[in-house]
Amino acid sequence: MTKIVDLPEGEFVLSGNRACAGCSLGIGLRAITKALDGQMVMTVPASCLTVLGGMYPVSSVTVPWINVAFASTAAAATGVAAGLRAMGRADGLTVLAMAGDGGTGDIGIQALSGAAERNEDFIYLCYDNEAYMNTGTQRSSHTPRGARTTTTWAGKRENPKDMPAIMEAHGIPYVASTSAVYPDDVYDKVAKARGIRGLRYIQMSTACPPGWGFDPRDTVRLGKLAVQTGLTVLYEVQNGVFGLTSASRTLAQAGRRRPVAELIAAQGRFKGMSDEDVGEIQAWIDSRWERFMAREADPAGH
Amino acid sequence: MPQPRRLVEGNEAVAEGAIAAGARFFAGYPITPSTEIAEVLSRRLPQVGGHFVQMEDEIASIGAVIGASLAGAKALTATSGPGFSLMQESIGYASMAQVPCVIVDVMRGGPSTGLPTEPSQGDVMQARWGTHGEHSIIALVPSSVAECFSLTVEAFNLSEAYRTPVILLSDATIGHMREAVALPTRDELRVAERGEPDVEPDDYDDVMSTVDNIMPRPALGSRYAVHVTGLVYDRSRGGVPSTGTPSVAEGLGLYLREKIYHHRDAIARVEELEMEDAEVAIFAYGSVARSARAAMKWARRQGVKVGLVRPITLWPFPMAAVDHMAEQVRTIIVPEMNLKQMSWEVQAAVGGRAKVVDHGRIDGKLIRPEEIQNLIRREFYYHHFEETA
Numbered sequence: 090m091t092k093i094v095d096l097p098e099g100e101f102v103l104s105g106n107r108a109c110a111g112c113s114l115g116i117g118l119r120a121i122t123k124a125l126d127g128q129m130v131m132t133v134p135a136s137c138l139t140v141l142g143g144m145y146p147v148s149s150v151t152v153p154w155i156n157v158a159f160a161s162t163a164a165a166a167t168g169v170a171a172g173l174r175a176m177g178r179a180d181g182l183t184v185l186a187m188a189g190d191g192g193t194g195d196i197g198i199q200a201l202s203g204a205a206e207r208n209e210d211f212i213y214l215c216y217d218n219e220a221y222m223n224t225g226t227q228r229s230s231h232t233p234r235g236a237r238t239t240t241t242w243a244g245k246r247e248n249p250k251d252m253p254a255i256m257e258a259h260g261i262p263y264v265a266s267t268s269a270v271y272p273d274d275v276y277d278k279v280a281k282a283r284g285i286r287g288l289r290y291i292q293m294s295t296a297c298p299p300g301w302g303f304d305p306r307d308t309v310r311l312g313k314l315a316v317q318t319g320l321t322v323l324y325e326v327q328n329g330v331f332g333l334t335s336a337s338r339t340l341a342q343a344g345r346r347r348p349v350a351e352l353i354a355a356q357g358r359f360k361g362m363s364d365e366d367v368g369e370i371q372a373w374i375d376s377r378w379e380r381f382m383a384r385e386a387d388p389a390g391h
Numbered sequence: 392m393p394q395p396r397r398l399v400e401g402n403e404a405v406a407e408g409a410i411a412a413g414a415r416f417f418a419g420y421p422i423t424p425s426t427e428i429a430e431v432l433s434r435r436l437p438q439v440g441g442h443f444v445q446m447e448d449e450i451a452s453i454g455a456v457i458g459a460s461l462a463g464a465k466a467l468t469a470t471s472g473p474g475f476s477l478m479q480e481s482i483g484y485a486s487m488a489q490v491p492c493v494i495v496d497v498m499r500g501g502p503s504t505g506l507p508t509e510p511s512q513g514d515v516m517q518a519r520w521g522t523h524g525e526h527s528i529i530a531l532v533p534s535s536v537a538e539c540f541s542l543t544v545e546a547f548n549l550s551e552a553y554r555t556p557v558i559l560l561s562d563a564t565i566g567h568m569r570e571a572v573a574l575p576t577r578d579e580l581r582v583a584e585r586g587e588p589d590v591e592p593d594d595y596d597d598v599m600s601t602v603d604n605i606m607p608r609p610a611l612g613s614r615y616a617v618h619v620t621g622l623v624y625d626r627s628r629g630g631v632p633s634t635g636t637p638s639v640a641e642g643l644g645l646y647l648r649e650k651i652y653h654h655r656d657a658i659a660r661v662e663e664l665e666m667e668d669a670e671v672a673i674f675a676y677g678s679v680a681r682s683a684r685a686a687m688k689w690a691r692r693q694g695v696k697v698g699l700v701r702p703i704t705l706w707p708f709p710m711a712a713v714d715h716m717a718e719q720v721r722t723i724i725v726p727e728m729n730l731k732q733m734s735w736e737v738q739a740a741v742g743g744r745a746k747v748v749d750h751g752r753i754d755g756k757l758i759r760p761e762e763i764q765n766l767i768r769r770e771f772y773y774h775h776f777e778e779t780a
Contacts, residue, residue, distance in 0.1 A: 158504075160477070191421075196420070196448035225426065240421075240429060240445045
């Protein structure tokens, strides 16, 4: 596993961007672009990432980047990858489709599912900040139960959609879940994905101070706490073989997770949740964690 | 008794208008600058026993709205340019299948992602011709917060009366503007209810619904047999698909057109100001009409005879009012936040009887009164204007 101090020096995300204070997306994007050594083409729909990328002449990224229509991230990546092959320019270049959770699990899932079924040759990275943050925090299919958004005033009632599981069901060669506040884990997964052909799906939990309701200085602490409670699980599935990684692996070995109540109490969006609801979320996390433990014990079985 | 005067945002007024009109279902997807309509309705609809659903995209949003309407509920969605484009196929379906529903498009700069936070009037032709195939449509265009409310109510009334999708064309300025208004209460409004056809289920056939007597579409789950399709259908055979008979296809197409065009003068509303003796008219709609009104008032203070024709209904095109205007004035100034979209339509209707001067802006900025004043000065080049506006 690559240590943070050993990450390559080259930077493809410039210092200073238009993202909100404390946004973890920039941390993740730095690790992603380092892992691809900047040899990449990005397709990006309307999202916070567009905002982070900035506008001329203050763009914060140095890699080729196309902003595409909301529903077409994976479709555009399909075309870019095929076009590069047709023109003989595909060698050494990775196509990275990168969209938010709404752009992936809601409006983007049709194009993504189609691309996965055809096993198109690109990496799809979903950065999951758990709502439509760019338009001011409306619920998405990735919003956790209990979270208040501007379209779920009393708290969302449904659990988040399990996109990595959906993508795994497509039988693609690589599926991973990571967190932007673990740039070493992000780097390793993208670097590994770079060496694989076909559709690779990586979901990156991306802590969001204004949307989740916490102080910008707590981004890393909150992001890590989400992993320590077992809500965010760092893992990968390569050719059907499962493995926990990084902090989630350590957590499994230690056998002790922090209660989700700590994470809930630290975020404004969960304000006013009843103990009963917190208990149900804890039970949901526990049962999910048990399934991950079973897979960790039998990595190739499923 | 009206509600107390308070500051209301245009988008909020649309949401409140929908509730007052009896809407009990909203399906939508976040998009600037329309999102507040969804946000307000996510809170308000449950309070009145209605349903709010945030969908996975705009294709799904209009699909759910059509489903809810076929079940008998008054339903709406709200979006902006990119989402409006995605909805077009289903807007055509609603037109073909005669499904009453309201689509609010809060226009922003385009094409594509364009200028998400800036106003535009670039969708006026998309509202008319965005979906494929020959069809007719009703589109209303508010130019104040009060009209965001009243025209939403009217949009529902028209959609029920003519069994058709109705489009409310707001824009980023109107939608985000706040004005002090006293919103009317339900009992101050005329609200059309869906009702049932006035014949017994066994005797009912869709062909009984004529241009002069458009019967309500029977709801799913009602006593009436319901068959709905986007294929060409035979209105005299329970509305079942029939694509092999040219006369059926033509008959349906003409009926769908005439059901609205026959009533054009009743549907197409305009506001006329200072038109009695006007020599020059400004034809302006939506947020631009506000600047046009200021320019018209300035012109009157300067002693030149300028009037304002403000279409409240853009589609069907207010032919009678434009016809009258063409007979009366020598010049018609058409300022709009697009490049000639309605100006062409005015020019075609005027047919050379008056000069049509267009003035377009597509930079996301409002057309200022001074810009229109400069056009007025040119039309009265012989008049001495005081320099102060």
